[in-house]
Amino acid sequence: MTFARGWYCIGFSDEIAAGVARPARYFGQDLVVYRTASGVPVVLDAHCPHLGAHLGHGGVVVGEDLRCPFHAWTFGVDGRCSGIPYADHIPRRAFTRRWPTDEVGGLVLVWYGSDTPEYAVPPSDGHGDPAWSSFSHSMIRIRTQGREIVENVADLAHFPTVHGTVVDRFENSFEGHQAIQRSWGTAYPRGGGKDAFTLEAVYHGPAIQLTTMEGVLASRLVNAHIPIDEHELELRFGVMLRVHDNAALMERIRSAYIDNLRVGFHEDVRIWENKRWREPPVLAAGDGPIGKLRRWYQQFCEPA
Numbered sequence: 001m002t003f004a005r006g007w008y009c010i011g012f013s014d015e016i017a018a019g020v021a022r023p024a025r026y027f028g029q030d031l032v033v034y035r036t037a038s039g040v041p042v043v044l045d046a047h048c049p050h051l052g053a054h055l056g057h058g059g060v061v062v063g064e065d066l067r068c069p070f071h072a073w074t075f076g077v078d079g080r081c082s083g084i085p086y087a088d089h090i091p092r093r094a095f096t097r098r099w100p101t102d103e104v105g106g107l108v109l110v111w112y113g114s115d116t117p118e119y120a121v122p123p124s125d126g127h128g129d130p131a132w133s134s135f136s137h138s139m140i141r142i143r144t145q146g147r148e149i150v151e152n153v154a155d156l157a158h159f160p161t162v163h164g165t166v167v168d169r170f171e172n173s174f175e176g177h178q179a180i181q182r183s184w185g186t187a188y189p190r191g192g193g194k195d196a197f198t199l200e201a202v203y204h205g206p207a208i209q210l211t212t213m214e215g216v217l218a219s220r221l222v223n224a225h226i227p228i229d230e231h232e233l234e235l236r237f238g239v240m241l242r243v244h245d246n247a248a249l250m251e252r253i254r255s256a257y258i259d260n261l262r263v264g265f266h267e268d269v270r271i272w273e274n275k276r277w278r279e280p281p282v283l284a285a286g287d288g289p290i291g292k293l294r295r296w297y298q299q300f301c302e303p304a
């Protein structure tokens with residue numbers, strides 16, 4: 001398989017507005033993404049089974065249906081044609097493929113690779129709790145493949161070099177569809193200062209990582225990527241902070257935090273966009289469990 005099987009994030013909930021259809025391209029395929037009037041997120045193969053119009057370019061959400069911009073055939077959330085304005089009979093093959101979707105903890109997810117999802121992604125700890133802010137988030141496009149992003153989890157030796165982070169203790173475990181990283185260390189934020197932290201970051205499948213971080217600031221992070229095609233992906237990241245009485249201070253912290261995350265990812269981007277995938281790599285003691293991580297990831301690359 002070209003891409004790893006699993007759940008991928010196509011947007012934070014507020015990126016996918018009710019009533020608007022938009023074109024998307026993921027996994028090398030043309031798709032239409034929208035949210036129905038009642039709030040259900042839908043992902044369909046983009047091209048209308050009739051004469052092939054792209055449903056994401058001018059398609060209109062009408063209640064629970066999507067209306068094609070070319071001859072106004074309508075489609076239900078299951079991708080089946082629900083009406084043709086000038087015909088009584090709906091042809092049997094008048095449908096477009098519906099991709100499994102879900103919405104969990106402020107993320108809209110799409111399942112890639114088989115008909116039925118094989119595991120669930122839990123909501124981020126603190127999501128929906130008034131003691132926590134909602135997600136502040138951002139997205140960057142990167143010319144790389146998902147396995148490079150995931151490999152960061154086990155790549156102990158890159159933290160001081162690339163991120164200026166000193167990791168005192170680092171543990172990885174791999175359990176079924178989860179890859180778990182726990183670390184204890186000190187961050188030296190690019191803006192100055194020093195921040196002792198403990199962190200637990202869990203990949204739920206090959207593309208969605210939820211992190212709980214305790215330190216000067218408690219935070220909850222999301223890091224999720226989705227391939228556009230074999231060469232490029234979208235990487236989304238978001239942060240929730242524990243709500244603080246001082247709203248102005250919190251706002252400053254929030255935007256500084258997102259900026260810091262963006263800087264952190266950009267530190268990796270220069271490496272990712274220009275590196276070559278080594279299989280097998282030459283490793284040394286102290287590298288972290290890169291082989292184990294690769295074997296864990298491989299489970300998603302074999303047919304279900």
Ligand code: FES
Pocket residue numbers: 048049050051052053068069070071072073
């Ligand atoms: S192409 Fe979609 S209704 Fe004709």
Ligand SMILES: [Fe+2]
Pocket residue numbers: 152158162163268
């Ligand atoms: Fe990194």
